[in-house]
Amino acid sequence: MADSIAIEARGLDKWFGEGAARTQALKDVSMQARFGEMVLIVGPSGSGKTTLLSVISGILRPDGGTVSVDGVDLWAQPDDRLAEFRLNRIGFVFQDYHLFPRLTTAENVAVPLILKRRPWDDALAEAQRYLEVVGLGNRAALPPVKLSGGEQQRVAIARAIVSQPDILVLDEPTASLDGDTGRTIIEFVKHQVLNERRCIVIVTHDARIFEYADHILHMEDGKLKDIVAGGAQ
Numbered sequence: 001m002a003d004s005i006a007i008e009a010r011g012l013d014k015w016f017g018e019g020a021a022r023t024q025a026l027k028d029v030s031m032q033a034r035f036g037e038m039v040l041i042v043g044p045s046g047s048g049k050t051t052l053l054s055v056i057s058g059i060l061r062p063d064g065g066t067v068s069v070d071g072v073d074l075w076a077q078p079d080d081r082l083a084e085f086r087l088n089r090i091g092f093v094f095q096d097y098h099l100f101p102r103l104t105t106a107e108n109v110a111v112p113l114i115l116k117r118r119p120w121d122d123a124l125a126e127a128q129r130y131l132e133v134v135g136l137g138n139r140a141a142l143p144p145v146k147l148s149g150g151e152q153q154r155v156a157i158a159r160a161i162v163s164q165p166d167i168l169v170l171d172e173p174t175a176s177l178d179g180d181t182g183r184t185i186i187e188f189v190k191h192q193v194l195n196e197r198r199c200i201v202i203v204t205h206d207a208r209i210f211e212y213a214d215h216i217l218h219m220e221d222g223k224l225k226d227i228v229a230g231g232a233q
């Protein structure tokens, strides 16, 4: 799988709004990301980064163009297959972690497995194993509110990888963290989460993490303006 194409987008267009408020968030965007790579999407606010991430990860349907993930034409799938694809193949991490406050840390990590109908005890045992992977094995019984921001983001990463997705997408994962914690999180993702069978795509404003990227896609006004090699190349 390594070196093969994980995500290939061709000619993506996306519009929002109606009438005078109608704006084109993506204008004929084409990109590629390979297994084994960490790719960053950067650019000014409103340039279309989150829209692109949402379209390539099966959350937001484009108005034009195609997305192929590991050779599967994503948006040609019926809705139930698309939902299954997202659950089985894609892990999501967001800026504000999106953890469930009433669940324990371990229960939060177990949620994707429960959705896949794994028995509760089995799912919790697997969640515990992934909490250990992210260095939080001793926090399993705590609610997320008892954890620091960096720890909560590591819980969100454990939850995103517990069902072993081959595509991991992160939207501004360091934006709520101080600089050192943000770097630590991305170093962790780069060295412990990225592997030759996985592709990681990150939307970020954080220049401190550019050095970890294989490629950096620069968005401007809905267009892909430039693709440059990141510090990892």
Ligand SMILES: Nc1ncnc2c1ncn2[C@@H]1O[C@H](COP(=O)(O)OP(=O)(O)OP(=O)(O)O)[C@@H](O)[C@H]1O
Binding pocket: 016, 017, 023, 024, 025, 043, 044, 045, 046, 047, 048, 049, 050, 051, 052
């Ligand atoms: N749900 C929506 N409804 C209407 N317009 C939207 C919607 N989502 C995005 N847009 C518009 O599409 C354009 C691109 O937005 P997008 O969120 O993709 O940019 P971004 O580069 O991720 O910005 P930021 O860095 O501020 O998060 C913007 O003009 C935005 O206002």
